[in-house]
Amino acid sequence: GAVVSQHPSRVICKSGTSVKIECRSLDFQATTMFWYRQFPKQSLMLMATSNEGSKATYEQGVEKDKFLINHASLTLSTLTVTSAHPEDSSFYICSARLPLGSGSGANVLTFGAGSRLTVL
Amino acid sequence: KQEVTQIPAALSVPEGENLVLNCSFTDSAIYNLQWFRQDPGKGLTSLLLIQSSQREQTSGRLNASLDKSSGRSTLYIAASQPGDSATYLCAVHNTNAGKSTFGDGTTLTVKP
Numbered sequence: 001g002a003v004v005s006q007h008p009s010r011v012i013c014k015s016g017t018s019v020k021i022e023c024r025s026l027d028f029q030a031t032t033m034f035w036y037r038q039f040p041k042q043s044l045m046l047m048a049t050s051n052e053g054s055k056a057t058y059e060q061g062v063e064k065d066k067f068l069i070n071h072a073s074l075t076l077s078t079l080t081v082t083s084a085h086p087e088d089s090s091f092y093i094c095s096a097r098l099p100l101g102s103g104s105g106a107n108v109l110t111f112g113a114g115s116r117l118t119v120l
Numbered sequence: 121k122q123e124v125t126q127i128p129a130a131l132s133v134p135e136g137e138n139l140v141l142n143c144s145f146t147d148s149a150i151y152n153l154q155w156f157r158q159d160p161g162k163g164l165t166s167l168l169l170i171q172s173s174q175r176e177q178t179s180g181r182l183n184a185s186l187d188k189s190s191g192r193s194t195l196y197i198a199a200s201q202p203g204d205s206a207t208y209l210c211a212v213h214n215t216n217a218g219k220s221t222f223g224d225g226t227t228l229t230v231k232p
Contacts, residue, residue: 006163034220043209043222044164093163095220109154109213109220113163 002028004096006112013084014120021079021115023094029074030096034109035067038091050077084119091116122147124212126223133200134231141195141226143210148188155184155195156209158225164209168195200230 003026013019023033031052036044048069049057056069066088068080081088093114123146133139143153152171156164168177168184170193176185183196197204207225214221 043224044211045222046219049219091161108152108169109211110166111156111164116161 002026002096002098002110004030004094004110004112006094006115008115009113010116010118012118012120015085016083018080018082019084019117021081021092021094021117023077023079023096023112025075025096028096028099030077030099031074032097033071033077034095034097035069035077035079036093036095038093038114044093047079052077081117084117086119089117089119122150122212122214122221124210124221124223126208126210126226128226129224130227130229132229132231135200135202137200137230138196138198139200139228141197141208141210141228143193143195143223145191145193145212145221147212147214148191149214150188151213153184153186153193154211154213154220155182155193156211158207158209160207167208197228200228202230202232204228205230 005024005026007022033050035047037047038044046059047062050069050071052071052074058064071077091114095109095111098108125144127142150172154169155167157167158164170177170186181198186193207227209225210223211220
């Protein structure tokens with residue numbers, strides 16, 4: 001089945017550094033990927049929609065200069081948290097929309113395992 | 121704006137019980153609805169997907185129903201087991217090109 005791989009699964013960094021998280025579709029091409037953020041005991045909040053070959057679409061309230069998204073190929077989207085601060089500590093999850101004709105119908109999302117960021 | 125509500129927020133049952141988790145949404149114009157399981161500190165595992173034209177889907181001990189007109193979905197778990205303990209999330213995939221709205225989840229504890 002369609003698999004989305006996220007790396008790293010855990011990262012600890014010092015305040016002020018930048019952290020890159022990768023989201024890869026392993027056996028399918030994903031023109032669209034989504035990045036979510038999840039605070040403890042809360043649900044997923046969509047941060048941005050990543051579009052291959054074009055700029056990401058950010059949700060209201062998400063700083064695009066803080067959370068840089070690059071979707072340079074059909075199988076890879078990256079999220080870079082720039083100048084990270086402790087308040088950026090969170091669980092970040094990506095998802096990709098399965099292509100039409102994959103057998104599961106339209107608009108089916110498959111998720112990565114998530115990346116836990118801790119900023120000291 | 122789509123809003124998704126899950127009730128109850130937490131549920132504790134003894135092993136072997138059948139249980140129902142509820143999900144309601146405000147905008148019935150959806151593509152489909154997906155139920156996920158999330159273990160503590162982990163990512164999401166898809167359990168069931170119901171297309172907007174369907175009324176229910178079954179997988180093993182799980183059965184999910186969808187009533188678009190009333191904006192409701194239920195996840196039925198039969199003969200619950202301690203391994204079912206997790207947070208269950210309902211996600212509504214809106215018509216707007218793949219955007220999803222998640223509920224806050226129901227945290228299930230099944231006691232041996």
